[in-house]
């Protein structure tokens with residue numbers, strides 16, 4: 522499918538007219554009409570905003586499916602929940618440090634099939650969550666419905682996504698290694714900026730250690746971080762937890778090990 526057809530399909534699914542989409546992008550509706558007729562293509566620098574408005578990714582707009590995306594889509598298309606439905610232990614840390622006694626807005630980045638987002642929503646948090654996969658998002662919505670709760674699930678690519686509102690908690694587990702090093706300063710800055718006073722970032726990231734045999738799963742498009750690199754973005758926040766651990770993994774059916782840096786940091790404003 523070409524980009525014009527993809528835009529038309531996503532625009533209609535988002536309940537937008539050509540004029541409505543054009544207004545959001547600050548362009549003429551004739552431009553949108555031309556894209557959809559195949560008479561012109563959108564400018565490259567419009568693609569990230571276009572993807573965000575249409576609830577999709579730049580890759581999906583241009584019809585590209587990376588091996589990583591195909592791999593996760595296939596995992597999530599299987600029956601059952603690939604990562605299970607037990608919440609990450611960081612969810613309990615969030616509950617302990619910021620109980621939802623007042624509205625607490627959470628963003629879960631790279632939420633997979635939504636187990637952590639749904640767990641937090643069930644416990645009273647206002648949760649938004651995104652992943653690059655359609656199948657993960659669908660599974661997340663199904664899980665939320667089954668649990669009688671609501672999560673604002675949407676599809677996005679962390680490489681393009683920049684928050685447009687503020688959150689109290691930003692949670693991200695096992696995803697930042699999909700962000701190439703050159704994009705990290707801008708993305709981390711944007712996430713920090715869109716965090717409320719005393720807000721928390723609870724994150725872990727795969728890191729490279731020369732003595733950890735990472736297995737065959739580590740391939741192109743995965744950019745493991747340097748040990749300690751995550752913490753360097755938070756020198757102006759209060760770091761409550763800074764840890765590094767090695768653990769066994771059987772993902773993909775081949776036993777191997779990973780090393781992760783784990784962090785909980787709080788935005789303190791004078």
Ligand SMILES: C[S@@+](CC[C@H](N)C(=O)[O-])C[C@H]1O[C@@H](n2cnc3c(N)ncnc32)[C@H](O)[C@@H]1O
Pocket residue numbers: 589593604609630631632633634651652653654657677678679680693694695696699
């Ligand atoms: C190791 S899984 C972790 C899933 C979930 N956070 C958890 O802990 O169960 C990595 C997730 O990152 C998602 N992902 C990969 N690249 C992404 C990208 N560029 N933007 C958003 N999500 C991405 C994958 O689809 C997958 O769900």
